[in-house]
Amino acid sequence: xxxxxxxxxxxxxxxxxxxxxxxxxxxxxxxxxxxxxxxxxxxxxxxxxxxxxxxxxxxxxxxxxxxxxxxxxxxxxxxxxxxxxxxxxxxxxxxxxxxxxxxxxxxxxxxxxxxxxxxxxxxxxxxxxxxxxxxxxxxxxxxxxxxxxxxxxxxxxxxxxxxxxxxxxxxxxxxxxxxxxxxxxxxxxxxxxxxxxxxxxxxxxxxxxxxxxxxxxxxxxxxxxxxxxxxxxxxxxxxxxxxxxxxxxxxxxxxxxxxxxxxxxxxxxxxxxxxxxxxxxxxxxxxxxxxxxxxxxxxxxxxxxxxxxxxxxxxxxxxxxxxxxxxxxxxxxxxxxxxxxxxxxxxxxxxxxxxxxxxxxxxxxxxxx
Ligand code: T4K
Numbered sequence: 001x002x003x004x005x006x007x008x009x010x011x012x013x014x015x016x017x018x019x020x021x022x023x024x025x026x027x028x029x030x031x032x033x034x035x036x037x038x039x040x041x042x043x044x045x046x047x048x049x050x051x052x053x054x055x056x057x058x059x060x061x062x063x064x065x066x067x068x069x070x071x072x073x074x075x076x077x078x079x080x081x082x083x084x085x086x087x088x089x090x091x092x093x094x095x096x097x098x099x100x101x102x103x104x105x106x107x108x109x110x111x112x113x114x115x116x117x118x119x120x121x122x123x124x125x126x127x128x129x130x131x132x133x134x135x136x137x138x139x140x141x142x143x144x145x146x147x148x149x150x151x152x153x154x155x156x157x158x159x160x161x162x163x164x165x166x167x168x169x170x171x172x173x174x175x176x177x178x179x180x181x182x183x184x185x186x187x188x189x190x191x192x193x194x195x196x197x198x199x200x201x202x203x204x205x206x207x208x209x210x211x212x213x214x215x216x217x218x219x220x221x222x223x224x225x226x227x228x229x230x231x232x233x234x235x236x237x238x239x240x241x242x243x244x245x246x247x248x249x250x251x252x253x254x255x256x257x258x259x260x261x262x263x264x265x266x267x268x269x270x271x272x273x274x275x276x277x278x279x280x281x282x283x284x285x286x287x288x289x290x291x292x293x294x295x296x297x298x299x300x301x302x303x304x305x306x307x308x309x310x311x312x313x314x315x316x317x318x319x320x321x322x323x324x325x326x327x328x329x330x331x332x333x334x335x336x337x338x339x340x341x342x343x344x345x346x347x348x349x350x351x352x353x354x355x356x357x358x359x360x361x362x363x364x365x366x367x368x369x
Contacts, residue, residue: 010187011186033210040233041236044240047193049195054193057227058225059177059190060180064155064177066205068096068153070208074122078118079126088325097122110136125153133283154177163277166278187244188233188236191228191232242323254281256358257284286344288300307364321338
């Protein structure tokens with residue numbers, strides 16, 4: 001038996017449920033191109049996320065890339081260095097220049113106090129990330145954006161289903177992108193969506209995701225193929241029905257982690273605000289303060305791996321330190337992000353993780369330092 005525990009495991013619906021959809025797909029032979037299940041998923045997502053317009057695409061990255069294209073931005077986009085490659089790549093692949101704004105230690109999101117000093121006459125948008133599902137300071141970010149006539153597009157890859165004081169996180173900013181990758185708290189195998197209350201933006205993304213085709217004989221934009229197929233949409237529909245149940249299981253595990261980790265000297269956790277935020281608990285990041293803990297993050301990573309616990313260093317290294325951006329002269333002080341990236345480990349959390357394994361991981365954390 002494989003005793004290895006990985007950082008995550010996909011949530012899957014009961015097989016019978018998915019098979020019912022597969023039977024219909026086999027019968028109809030409608031496999032893709034905005035088919036019946038795609039349309040149903042589209043409708044249900046808009047309801048679930050409580051936004052006017054919402055559209056599933058083949059993955060979160062393409063959703064973000066095409067959303068940026070739809071806004072017809074130019075020049076510079078202020079963003080975070082503490083994220084997955086996708087966020088910055090989406091900016092660069094749109095021929096825009098990322099300008100990195102440092103993050104806050106308390107929640108690893110973009111620091112609103114540091115945004116304004118980065119705004120120039122070339123800035124057209126802010127692209128913050130709700131990293132680990134920690135909502136950014138949206139009120140401050142959007143106030144700065146309003147004052148400076150900038151768009152705000154959220155990378156909400158980690159924040160599916162979250163609410164702030166009962167309001168869906170998808171309702172903020174000009175648009176939000178969500179990821180439904182297998183490793184996320186909600187998946188459609190691969191997949192993602194854009195959510196917005198702006199009809200023209202949704203319509204443009206709709207066109208762009210199908211090669212920019214407008215009518216049978218008119219290709220109006222240089223688009224891409226970012227269509228979600230029927231097998232993905234069917235998985236999304238099945239998993240949406242189980243989302244709450246899966247989230248609640250994660251919450252129990254998260255609470256146990258918090259209860260145990262807060263007793264361990266030298267391991268820091270983020271500042272969660274469970275009174276106002278309904279989290280999805282998709283990640284369990286910890287921050288190793290070597291001088292207090294008595295062991296480095298890298299040694300702890302190795303120690304856990306020796307004990308069959310495969311954590312991840314999301315997000316190390318920070319984006320400006322990627323090989324592909326090494327020779328770019330992107331601006332921005334990223335010293336907090338750099339330090340945090342040296343400390344972070346994301347622990348296993350997924351709905352089917354037995355709580356005894358959380359205790360085992362916490363025992364190892366207690367004994368290692
Ligand atoms: N913005 C942000 C902030 C993001 O984090 C992401 C994606 C995006 C944008 C783009 O969204 P997508 O285009 O991906 O929809 C993973 C995911 O591939 C990626 O979706 C995610 N962020 C990123 C944080 O993590 P890897 O390369 O670390 O995943 P991988 O394959 O190492 O999987 C992690 C663990 O999960 C494995 O050790 C085992 C388990 N696993 C994984 C897969 C794929 C399974 O048990 N089954 C599986 O099918 O990137």
